[in-house]
Amino acid sequence: xxxEKNLLTELAKALKAERKRQKLSREExxxxxxxxxxxxxxxEANPENCSLGKMxxxxxxxxxxxxxVGLSEPTEKVQPHKFNNRKPTKRPDFxxxxxxxxxxxxxx
Numbered sequence: 434x435x436x437e438k439n440l441l442t443e444l445a446k447a448l449k450a451e452r453k454r455q456k457l458s459r460e461e462x463x464x465x466x467x468x469x470x471x472x473x474x475x476x477e478a479n480p481e482n483c484s485l486g487k488m489x490x491x492x493x494x495x496x497x498x499x500x501x502v503g504l505s506e507p508t509e510k511v512q513p514h515k516f517n518n519r520k521p522t523k524r525p526d527f528x529x530x531x532x533x534x535x536x537x538x539x540x541x
Contacts (some may be wrong), residue, residue: 441480444488449477451495466494 452462452473466473468487476483476491492499514535 438481439473445477445480448480448491448495448497451497452477455495462494498521 434491452459457465459470465471468490472487473484473491476488480488489499
């Protein structure tokens with residue numbers, strides 16, 4: 434399976450747009466997705482250098498899913514994994530209660 438660079442660039446733009454739509458900083462996103470904030474930066478700028486496992490954690494952590502098209506059917510019937518495809522609310526809670534969230538004040 435070969436994934437073209439232009440598709441990775443589109444994926445990177447979509448991930449960044451979704452993170453910003455949810456008003457999440459790189460640090461907040463990294464914490465929720467169990468990756469480093471430098472990985473978020475790399476995923477948004479150079480996704481071709483990122484591991485697939487971490488990319489999947491980022492995608493699912495943002496409440497998104499990834500579909501692979503064109504793979505041949507396996508000889509043994511395997512049920513596809515269903516990710517939680519609910520639409521994120523104003524800001525996803527990722528199973529964290531409001532009292533567990535550390536609020537950061539942003540002054541400019």
